[in-house]
Amino acid sequence: MDEKLLFFSTFLKNPKEIGSVVPSSKFLVNELLKCVDFKSAKYIVEYGSGTGRITREILKRASPGARILCFETNKRLYNYLKRSIKDKRVTIINDSAENIIRHLKRLGIPKIDYAISSLPFSNLSYKKKITIISETEKTLNRDGRFVIYQYFKDFRKYLYEYFSNISTKFVALNIPPCVVYICGK
Ligand SMILES: C[S@@+](CC[C@H](N)C(=O)[O-])C[C@H]1O[C@@H](n2cnc3c(N)ncnc32)[C@H](O)[C@@H]1O
Known part of the structure; x- marks a missing residue:
């Protein structure tokens, strides 16, 4: 199935989990x-x-020695990723981002350099939001960055509890337009 059609049909079945009708621009x-x-x-x-x-x-930009861990809760999209991405640097995990520490321990990874999120945070419970943000802060290297995009404006208040260095950028050319947050310790 075509990527956009797969995305849209998965959104129709699970709108809260997917959080967007089209993939990122x-x-x-x-x-x-x-x-x-x-x-x-x-x-x-x-x-x-x-x-x-x-x-x-x-994957296009990462070095040959890099390791990329991808969390995806939706089984259909997880299966698509497993089928379509064949690169030895990637590990695709069918689990929620909040369990990051457990998976890093299992894989013998001490700390990470970057976490890049396109999670639909506005659809997650307060507890889940905070768990994901705090667990990510714990796993990042001192100079690491947590990069997030969001559609809702007051997201910054959750991030400020864990990150002191936050910059933002508005992206108009996306459906819908959104804000990118770059968070450092
Ligand atoms: C807005 S889509 C972004 C998809 C893709 N990264 C892009 O930019 O086009 C959000 C994705 O997050 C996944 N997701 C939702 N909650 C999750 C969670 N707690 N942990 C991991 N993935 C989750 C959804 O299944 C969906 O595929």
């Missing part, structure tokens, strides 16, 4: 990855890989 993907220093990044984690729009761009 190339403008948004570029904005999300602008702050990533791919030369030095060894461990990159992606939350909510969907049909792999961001994953494929990470």
Whole structure:
């Protein structure tokens, strides 16, 4: 099935989980990855890989020795990712982002350099939002970055509880337009 059709039909079945009718635009993907220093990044984690729009761009830019972990809860999209992304640097995990620490321990990964999220945070419970943000803060290297995009405005208040260095960028060329948050400790 065509990528966009798969995305849209999965959204129709699980609107809250998917959170968007179309995959991210190339403008948004570029904005999300602008702050990533791919030369030095060894461990990159992606939350909510969907049909792999961001994953494929990470793989184009990442070094041969990098390791990329992708979390995707939707079984249909997880199966699509497993079928369509064949790269030994990638591990695709059918689990929620909130369990990141458990998976890093299992895989013997101490700390990560970047976490890139396209999770529909506005549809997650307060507890889940906070768990994902706090667990990510714990797993990031001192110079690591948590990069997120969101459609709702007051998301910053959740991030400020865990990150002191936050910058934002508005991306108009996406459906819908959104804000990218780049968070450091
Ligand atoms: C807005 S889509 C983004 C898809 C893709 N990254 C893109 O940019 O086109 C959000 C994705 O997050 C996944 N998702 C939702 N909650 C999740 C969670 N707690 N952990 C991991 N993935 C989740 C959904 O199944 C969906 O594929």
